[in-house]
Amino acid sequence: MRRTDRLFELIQILRDGKLHTAQEMAEAVEVSVRTLYRDMDTLQASGVPVEGERGVGYMITSQISLPPLTLTTNELEALNLGMAIVAEAADESLKSAALSLAAKIDAVLPERTIAEADKWKFAVYPFADAARGAAHMSTLRAAIRARQKLRLTYHSKGDRITTRTVRPLHMEYWGRVWTLTCWCELRQDFRVFRVDLIHQADALPEMFVDEPGKRLADYDPNL
Template sequence: MIRAERLNDIVHYLRRMHQAVTAETLAKTFEVSPRTIYRDIQSLIDTGVPINGEAGVGYVIDKHYHLPPIMFDADEIEAIALGIGMVSNWTDQAFANKAQSAFKKIQATLPPLLLHELHQISTFSEPSHYKIPWEVSFTEVRECIRRKHKIQFNYLDLQDRTTQRTIWPLALVSFSPVWLLAGWCELRQTFRNFRLDRISGFETLKQSFPNERDKNLKAYLAQVEHD
């Protein structure tokens, strides 16, 4: 890693931390010596980055500090392009349009060298006939998750039995080629996963759901990890 990249990454790292970070921790993270970290921190301070602290105690950064435009390396650009291609091919048109819009904004900030690298990308995501179609609006589901609106729908299980469910939607999870809607099911009083392609009669309810500790996304992810 060249020094300019490391300095930028140190700033990002400190912004993510909620407590002071020692030079030794930074040295291990960036695989350099503590002495190098001391010099890097001083260089950042000299250029106006609001880092407070001292050697042996730890460093913190003012969270109100605004970073300059983010720069990417060639591999990061390729990863972003691949991710945007996958969004375009495996979600819906509205979300694909947002992904393409974001990528155009990123391209507009790239220097000529990285634009050249972008045109040399050799990792792609293409449309697939294995994609399983669904009737529900992918974008509407995302909005319900974001706005914490309850939803109601008919669900056809793998035994071809249909039940009506009221769900607190928490996340959309891709198990290609299947998309799952994860949420708290009022009928079963537990977390459940629902295949989008088996949902019909989808309805967004006016009622919102609270962020209860045992029914939120964090609790869902903890259960998945435990299982």
Template sequence: MAKSDRLFRLMHLLRSLHPPVTAGDLAQELGVSQRTLYRDIDALRACGARIEGEAGFGYTLTEDYALPPQSLTQIEIEALVLGLSEVRLRGDPALSQAARDALAKITASLPEEKRAQIEHSVGLVHRYLPQKQYVADLSLIRQACWEERALRLFYRDRQGRETRREIWPLAIVYLDEELMLLAHCRLRGAFRQFLVGSILSLEWAKGSFRPRRVPMLRDYISELRTRHAIAPYCEDGRRIMREENLTAPL
């Protein structure tokens, strides 16, 4: 691991692990000797990070030079913790880990009083039912949306019919008990909704639709809203949601 990558990883560990963190634990996480760990701590301090502690006592990050100070109200902190906790429980492994990392970074940027509010937030999230597992790779779908690249999917509808589709993925919608993929179907030449749980396989297809994802998604949501009280249907004919409940930050 390059030194720059190691220092970045060390900062993340200091943000996320419960302080004080011993040199032995940090060295083990990084796969280096404690002697190297001590030099890395000195390097971070030289860059401006305020790291209290010393060998034998453990280390605490008291001021993070890499993150700007945040001015969040207590209710904003409650909303932040509750939202990221929900993502941690509902998201796929990559998204769940991202929620943990994001909260750790935000916490590290706050003054001591605000950190205490995060650690003792009122809102808690718990789910009795286990997280649903999907055959489709959600990381692949997100990447395709970010990069505006076409996907090819094998899909099974409610009647058990299986079809292959090439799509331009636009967004993933988190419903109460299901995930839904909004897309433009190249076979139908129109916008369509696909239940992620009904996707049997997924792979890259040739072609890019950059830079059309944002305007296409805006047009699709506008189209849904203009149908008033008519509920949209999934590709296999199942009713999904009412349009007035569908929003997007565009």
């Protein structure tokens, strides 16, 4: 099962509002518990309203909608960033038009023709999130291509601002929010960051090479 399909299945499992253990969900989607934990970290980092912790279980705390997409990653990014800019404008009629357009797009896009990284759309994010994340996109993409370490200043849980050095590995798009999967040198583990919560992203002169245990394939072989 592709990772995007697996994450979709996990959402379906959790949508009943009940508490589900990691072991139960891991067996349902045929992965290890360790991989399941990473999947839940990804969903939580991307803004899906999932609460829970390892050893206890997970549940969705509010309703979400999952209309599918048909656009490529770049097309969808351009469209949503355009709507984000318009929605933040002072002209109330333009704001209303941007929201109406988003609703129409959400309602009519068919399934099965979407890019792998755009398996579904979470219609739960304000447009301003896309606008905030846009400033860092070129830096993050260039660092992934060049295998260049980054220093991120990040707004983490609990309203804490943290600074850490990371190896950027992969970006995914979740409707109006991008996430960045990294190897975090502070935690010595993989971490998933919401791009719109990154305050500063600075490319460092230090490059990195693939090392066992720190590669994208070690995080998820299906990516």
